[in-house]
Structure formats: C-alpha cells, structure tokens
Amino acid sequence: MNHRILETKGVVIFHSGYGHTQRMADAVADGAKARLLQIDADGDLSDQAWADIDAAPYIILGSPTYMGGPSWQFKKFADASSRPWFADAWKDKVFGGFTNSASINGDKLATLQYFSLLAAQHRGVWVGMGMKSSNTKASRRDDINRMGSFLGPMAQTPADAAPEEMSSGDLETARLYGVRVSEIAARMS
Template identity: 30%
Template sequence: MSESPINVAVVYYSATGTVFELAKAAATAAEKTGAQVRLRKVAELAPAQAIASNAGWSAHAAATQHIVEAAPADLEWADVILLGAPTRFGLPAAQLKQFIDTTGPLWAQGKLVDKVASSFTATATTHGGQESTILALNNTFYHWGAIIVPPGYADPIQFRMGNPYGTSHISNNGDVSPGEVELAAIEFQTRRTVAIAQALQLGRAAI
C-alpha cells in the first residue's frame, strides 16, 4: 500500500509579522517533505483603531489579507498541527486562544486524538515568556489527546537555537525579524514533526 501524503495545518497569529515569518517557513518546510499544507491565520480580535495606531501592525494586516482564516475543519483535515503565536504576559496571544476555544466540538467527538502537534512563539524581549507560552499551547494538545513532538536537541541547529520546547524568536518589539538560526530551527522542527506523523501512518498501515 502506498503512503498517503501527510496533511499539515500551520495555524498562527501574528500582529507585526514575526510569527508569520516563522509560520511561512514552517509551511515551506512541510511542503518540501511532500506534505499537503494549509497556512492559516486566526481571526483578529483587536479593534481597527488599535491596529491603525501601530504602523507595523496595520502594515502586516494589510500585507496578509490574502491568508485564509483558520477554521476547525482545518484541524480535522490535518495529520500534523503546528500552532504559533506571540506571547502575551507569558501566555499565547488571545487571538490564537480564541480559535483554540472553538475546537470543543471536535474534541468532544474525539477528532483531535492522535494528531501530531508542535508549537512555536516569539517574544519582544529576552526571557519574555517563550517557554511558558509553548508549554501553555502544549496544554491544549494534552487535552486533545494529540502527540506532542518537541524539537529537543535532536539536530545541531538546536544547540544554536537553545530552545528544546519549540522554535522561539526575540523580536525586540518587532524591530528584528527571524534570522538564519530561527528559520533553520523551525524548518527542523517541522521536518521532525512530519517525520513522526509519517512513522505513525506507516505503523497503522502495518497493523
């Protein structure tokens, strides 16, 4: 029996574009593995006045109008789910949390069990809540019954990245975009997550 392509949903929230750059890199890395990929942003909750008051925020909102908004159906379709959000006081941004809160019906039907999942983030400052944000996202995966795949130190890039929980970036309040190390780290994290999903698929086929 031939192996079916892995379906990957990269679902993210980004205000000024930092997490979007990581999400795009994750989507590209997944496509390189032969996976079918959906790159999805979650709905914006902030009022238009707040967005307009920040040049970076408004510019990013305009530049990503073409990105399709995430729906629970994207998670049901996916074999692999990658969630990304900036931190807000050590927790995922409310926009992504609101989307997570819409997954109750899928959870109740057991349709998120055994999804292969991983997460990534960005903060404005060093020690700004990177690990706690990823751990908070992973709490969702526990409730879903998903299989969490951390990058660990399973590749040399991780010793440069320094975060075994998931790719993270320090944006310096939005002034610094993800660099070579961060982009290589999210690529590795994505490839590792897809590889685990492929192994599970082969294992199920063999049963």
C-alpha cells in the first residue's frame, strides 16, 4: 500500500441522533485523519462544511439506520448535494460509508447500498471493506468485521446501550476502514 500523504483533508459527513453513530464517525475520522462534518438535527451543514467537501479528495458518509435506511437528516443532506451534482463538483472523488443500528441485521445493508448509490450518482469511486469477516464459532463481539459486511462498516448497538457500551470491535473496524479509504485516495491522487 502506498503511504503518500494527501495535501487536503478528506471528510467524514455524518448524522447521529443519539451519539452512537457519532462514535463510529470519530473512529473512521481517526483512522483516516479526516475532517468530521456533522449534519445537525435539522439536516443542515454549514457553508464552510460544503466548501470543505468540495475540496476533499475523499468523502465518507455515515448515518444510523432508521426505518431501514439513512435518517431523514442525512437524506436532506443527500438531496441538497444535487447542487454539486449539477456542477460535477464531486466527480471522481473516492467515497465510503458506514452505519450503525440496534438489531444485528436491522436492514443496515439498505443504508450502505444507499450510500454507494449516492456515490455512483456523483460519479465517484466506492471503497469496500477490504477485510474478511469474523464468522467462526470462536468469533466474539469485539472481533473485527463481526457483522460480516463487505460494502462498508456496520456497528450493532443494542437499543438500550449507551454510546460508551458500543463494541470495541465495531469501532476498530470503523477505524481500519478510515485508514483504508484514505490510503486508497492517496494512491489515486
């Protein structure tokens, strides 16, 4: 893997209703050394954040899975991204995405599939997980990619668990994915 350093920071754009997906976003940004851009409770980002996205070599998208897809706040951001879409502003950027939800399955895949479609609509390049799943009898809650996802990191947080109680394996999986997206973006720069 090429370890060239990117001159401009990538971005992690995320929404989190109750702080769980935020922990995942922190882990991804830590791995990638990316700028965190939080979509607020009204589904908005600052003008500075939109400018940061336009300048970024890669964009990593994050949302909790709510009702089988991204939150409405994330979707408001996605619809607002029709403006850079018209201008081809995000074309050929590297994209990735992650999600978190309460159930083991919980339809998280639909959220990741939506993120990859959004990346394709912007004519970007999607980065998959690049790691195998932990799925043997010996597998444990804190293993890497215990959710067995290949499109992007999934975290599973029981409905009554605080953000502090999240699986350390899910968070480490998210961190490693951040490393991977930033390294691939550097290779392509």
